[in-house]
Amino acid sequence: MSTPTSVPPQSEIPPARAIILTRRLSDRVFRGVVTTGGFVSLIVLGLIALFLASRSINIFKTFGFGFITEYKWDSGDPDNGIAPVLGIGAMLIGTIVTSVVGLVIALPVSVGMALFLEYYMPIRLKKSLTMVIDLMAAIPSVIFGLWGFFVLMPHAVYWAKLLHKYFGWIPFLDVQAPIFERSPFIAGLVLSIMIIPIVTSISREVFSQVPLDRIQAAYALGATRWTMIKAVVLPFGSSGIAGGAMLGLGRAMGETVAVYLVLNLYYQPNFQVLFSAGGSVASMIVTKFGEAGQLELQGLMAAGLVLFIVTLIINFLSNMIVKRTSRTGN
């Protein structure tokens, strides 16, 4: 294009501007500042791990791996020669039980809601309903706890009794004693309501990326709406749903205040989800924090470290899964 066909004689051209390949000082400062800012997240995450680890190193030295597997939290009694035993085994199992219960309830509902928003709603209603889902994600957890305790629990106890009455022969729906309040089931219900907006919005996002031509092809082949969803949407979105579910699981495991209000902490592993005994690492930290002595405080730091690592791993996995979808999707 810029061949020198129409270039005027040499003498009229101003001397060529020197091309500078190095960045100016202002740019170098700017990029330096921005890069420093960008690395803050790395520093913060590193500091969290470092500080919690350094505060809890004593615990892992004393109790070793038993801290994770032991079912007992006893600060000991030096006067009577009782040695302290600290372990979060029951709490870890309880955390997994309640979050899995929450996820099992939330997953079908969220996927249904996402399908509803994407394929069953006129666009105008869809926008306002999506806003409701976003708003749901912004409700403070203490309000979920308050509502769960005063409004949901009376109903949920009744549902739990019914479940026990008709399905009590299934081992995990059995109870040792007819106490149904503050059970993992109820905590799971509250958690499910808290993670539904997360799972729904991620599933909906994936569903909205389903190529239109595949949907039209399915309809053209005579599919009903459901067979279209089954044949096109769900296979396309499956790993997105899985990633969203994992993200919800991570959120459920770290939830503190709401679970604290609706779960009865019990230092023995309990798999009977309808029975009033469960565990949660995060709630345990809140429960024990006020009255903790020096050693117990270190134990709580160690519990926090374990929770931090577990949620980090789950988040890592869920991000991997979601990322894989968005790549294979195109």
Next chain:
Amino acid sequence: MSAQVPQLEARDFSAVSPKKPWKLSPREVAVNASTIVIALILSPIIVQITPLKGKLGLVLTFILVATVGNIVLSFLRQGVQAIGNSIASTFIFLAAGLVLLPVASIFFTVIMRGYHALRINTFTQDMSVAQSDGPFTEGGALHAILGTLMLVLIASLISVPIGILTALYLTEVKGRAEGLIRFLVQAMSGVPSIVAGLFIYSVLIVGAGGHYSGFAGGLSLSILMLPTVARTAEEVLKLIPRDLREAGVALGGTQWRTVVMVVVPAARSGIVTAIILGVARVAGETAPLLLTILGSTATHLNPMDAPTSALPLYTFNLLRTGLNVAIDRAWTGALVLMILVLILFVLARLASGRKK
């Protein structure tokens, strides 16, 4: 073929409304509605004559009857294929109901029960002289409201600049660590709030020998706020067209001037949204505050020296007393908190809507 195209474009399509074969005819709507009406009439009768009891029985029977009615109708009209479709539709509508019902219930309960103890003095007095089980005309949530504002301000002052810098690093600088930083920001958004509290507690209160203070609380909230601000701001900055950046550089601007004078102003309303979403995320956090600001009944506006209070913590601590009157106050605290979050939410919507 190509000769026909201009002809087609010239035609006036506004007179011809496109056919919508999927649109339900009035007759079909009437048939669908009649299933629901029949189910509404039948289910109380079934509940009456069978041992099923209560509202739950009623709802379950209604769903069952409506599903069966739907199945029969669709089978009669469209054959076996349609049965699966109608079952799926029922369950998807049911799922939507199951999501919306708790939301409605939460809003309804918080408003109804929070209104009960709401007085003028909720906004003008603190709890320093009032008993938590005293009459509602004494004491209020002033200290908690001011405390929340203070904490949010501290958290924003720390995490907004860093969050925006992180977003700029991911979209403008695109350094070698771009993937790593994006991953770490996502990982950070998954950090449980209690862990953020424990971290600040172990650093500031145990480590540095400090005490419970608003500053510690604000720091712990900023850890939770940073990823929200960074991720939302990144999304917004990504939407700014490349042309704008190239135009800025072509006019002789350095990257720094292009970003500050072109890119960021273009994304201004989106960045405001990011900040508001971040604030909404942390305004309702309770767990980290339990470990960092401890709670108090008097108004403390110096963030460095003494335990202070915040709305979620106020609600939570009143709830823990277990006294009926205190619980009524807790509901009022929840109502004020909910209104605050709603205002932030609406502001975020308005700010992001203005852009389009």
